[in-house]
Every structure is written in structure tokens, then in C-alpha cells.
Amino acid sequence: MGLRTRENPLAALAALSALLVAAAIALIFFYVPTDADQGFSQRIFYIHVPVALTAYACFGWGAWKALRHLWKREPGADLESYVAIHQGVIFGSLTLLTGSLWAKISWGHWWLWSESQLVLFLVLFLFYGAYFMLRYSVEPGPARANMCAVYALFGVVLIPISFLAIRLANQLIHPVVFTLQGPQMSGSMFLTFCVSLAAMLTLAATLFHIELAGKRIDSRLRELRELLA
Amino acid sequence: MILGITAAEKYVAAAYGVVFIVVLVYVLIIGLKLGRLERELDELTGRVRERRETEAERHEEVPVG
Numbered sequence: 001m002g003l004r005t006r007e008n009p010l011a012a013l014a015a016l017s018a019l020l021v022a023a024a025i026a027l028i029f030f031y032v033p034t035d036a037d038q039g040f041s042q043r044i045f046y047i048h049v050p051v052a053l054t055a056y057a058c059f060g061w062g063a064w065k066a067l068r069h070l071w072k073r074e075p076g077a078d079l080e081s082y083v084a085i086h087q088g089v090i091f092g093s094l095t096l097l098t099g100s101l102w103a104k105i106s107w108g109h110w111w112l113w114s115e116s117q118l119v120l121f122l123v124l125f126l127f128y129g130a131y132f133m134l135r136y137s138v139e140p141g142p143a144r145a146n147m148c149a150v151y152a153l154f155g156v157v158l159i160p161i162s163f164l165a166i167r168l169a170n171q172l173i174h175p176v177v178f179t180l181q182g183p184q185m186s187g188s189m190f191l192t193f194c195v196s197l198a199a200m201l202t203l204a205a206t207l208f209h210i211e212l213a214g215k216r217i218d219s220r221l222r223e224l225r226e227l228l229a
Numbered sequence: 230m231i232l233g234i235t236a237a238e239k240y241v242a243a244a245y246g247v248v249f250i251v252v253l254v255y256v257l258i259i260g261l262k263l264g265r266l267e268r269e270l271d272e273l274t275g276r277v278r279e280r281r282e283t284e285a286e287r288h289e290e291v292p293v294g
Contacts, residue, residue: 025245041237044244051248094251098244105240207255214262221269228276 010209017206020199027192035189044102046192049177050200052095052121056159058088058204059128063156066149078145079219081152083212085131087204092125120162127155 028046035042062084069077099118100110112118131151138144177183183190234242 039237040235041240043241047244047248090251090255094248097247101240101244101247105237203252207252210259214259214266217266218262221266221273224273225269228273228280 010206010213013202013209014206017199017202020195020202024192024196024199027195032188032192033186038106041102041105044098044105045177046196047200048095048098048102049193050197051091051098053197054200054204055088055091055095055125056163057201058084058091058208059124059152059159060156061208062088062128063152066152069145069149070153076216078149079215080212081149082135083208083215085128085152086211087208089125089128089132090207091200091204092121092128095121096125117162120158124155124158124162127158131155 024046028043032043032046034040062081065074065077065081065084068074069081099121103112103118104110131148134151135144135148138147177185183193185193
């Protein structure tokens with residue numbers, strides 16, 4: 001087992017993410033105390049916020065790989081940027097779904113257009129959703145890779161705006177937990193949050209590597225098919 | 230309240246359930262894609278094998294001397 005995981009880092013990453021997800025679920029449902037203000041529904045926080053931060057991380061990673069493609073002409077960076085943005089869109093849609101459920105039980109609404117944090121996240125999500133329209137409307141090749149890289153880099157500007165919007169807005173319904181004074185929660189809640197965030201990040205990294213491996217095999221098979229034709 | 234489950238519990242279950250289902254669907258899609266890649270690989274392996282056999286037969290047919 002040890003040798004196998006050393007030879008296959010993806011298997012080790014998958015095992016780590018499974019372990020962290022199990023630990024996070026155990027902490028969320030059997031360890032962390034129920035919030036005095038929101039009650040049981042506050043437990044959505046431990047999935048919603050880590051998923052949202054993971055979406056930001058995926059978009060950021062996609063933009064970093066796009067920059068590597070444009071700057072260093074790193075081979076495979078375009079594909080990595082595409083897969084990272086795909087992961088970001090998956091985690092982004094999960095953020096919107098879990099957020100809507102939390103909003104309904106806490107505020108009585110599925111969505112509030114007056115909340116800049118929500119609207120900016122939706123803009124970010126739609127912006128990266130449109131990335132796929134661009135990618136699949138252009139023939140594969142260096143021109144497509146360059147266009148997609150520039151688009152991915154433009155989108156990354158929306159991440160700090162989306163993150164800071166909640167802190168800059170005057171009318172707040174969306175809670176602010178992380179302030180300049182540190183996390184506004186108890187130690188056990190913060191520990192649970194950290195484990196949950198680590199679980200989501202490792203899960204995203206595992207899915208990223210699985211999808212990337214699939215895409216690479218696919219392109220090599222296409223190459224092989226052309227060689228044999 | 231249905232079956233002693235509160236509204237908060239239902240929403241929490243829905244939030245975690247939706248994440249679980251999306252990950253499951255993702256794994257299913259990857260699984261289907263792996264199946265397709267396996268079939269393509271089998272087809273290409275068959276083609277290479279066929280080509281090698283044809284070449285071997287051609288070598289055998291060449292008269293020596």
C-alpha cells in the first residue's frame with residue numbers, strides 16, 4: 001500500500017481527501033456545538049464557505065496557469081487552466097446551491113438581489129461559465145489557448161472584488177465571520193471550519209488531477225489515432 | 230415537521246446532499262469517460278496488432294534467393 005501510494009501520488013491524494021471529508025463530516029455533526037444565534041442550520045456554513053473558497057482557489061489556479069501559458073509558454077498550462085476553471089465552475093455552482101439553501105432557512109429568501117456579495121459571486125460564476133462558450137467556439141490551437149488565457153486572467157480580477165464586496169457594503173445581511181480581528185467564532189468551530197476547508201481543497205485537487213489525467217490520455221489517443229490513420 | 234425532522238435539519242441535509250450528489254455525478258461522468266477511453270485504446274491496440282500481422286505475412290511471402 002505504502003509503495004503503491006508513493007508510486008501513484010494521485011491515489012495518496014484521493015485517500016487523503018476521503019480521510020479529510022470523513023473527519024470534516026464527523027466534526028460537523030458530532031463535535032461542533034450548535035450555534036446559539038442560528039441554531040442547527042448554521043452547520044451549512046461548514047460546507048458553504050469552504051466550497052466558495054475552493055471555487056475562488058480553482059479560478060485563481062486557472063488564472064495562474066493561464067499566466068504561465070502566456071508568459072513562459074509552459075507546455076500543458078492551457079489544459080491545466082481549462083481543467084481548473086472547470087473545477088471552479090463546479091464548486092461555484094455548489095456555492096450558489098448551498099448558499100441558496102442557507103439563505104432560505106436563515107433569511108426566508110432563496111436569493112437577494114440587494115446583496116452585493118451574492119450578485120458579485122453570480123457575475124464571477126457567469127463570467128467563468130462563458131469561458132467554455134469561448135473555448136468551444138474557436139478551433140483548437142495556439143490562438144484558442146491565447147484567447148482563453150487572456151479571458152481567464154481578466155476573470156481573476158473579480159475574485160478580490162467579490163471577496164471584499166461584503167466587507168465594503170453598507171447594508172449587510174450576509175454575515176461576516178473573518179474580520180481583521182480574526183475569525184469571529186469559537187475554537188471548536190474554527191477547527192471544524194479548517195478541517196472542512198482542507199477537505200474541500202484536497203477534494204478539488206484530486207478531481208483536478210483525475211480530470212487532467214483523463215484529458216491528457218484523450219489527447220494522446222487522438223494523436224495515436226492520427227499516426228495510425 | 231415531518232417524521233420528527235425540523236426545517237433546519239431538512240435544509241442542512243439538502244445542502245450536504247447536493248454536494249454529495251454533484252461529486253457522485255462527476256465521478257460517474259469520469260467513469261463513463263474512462264470506459265470510452267478504454268474502448269478507444271482497445272480499438273487502436275487491435276489496429277496495431279492487425280497491421281503487425283499483415284506486415285509479418287508480407288515478410289513470409291517474400292521469396293529468398
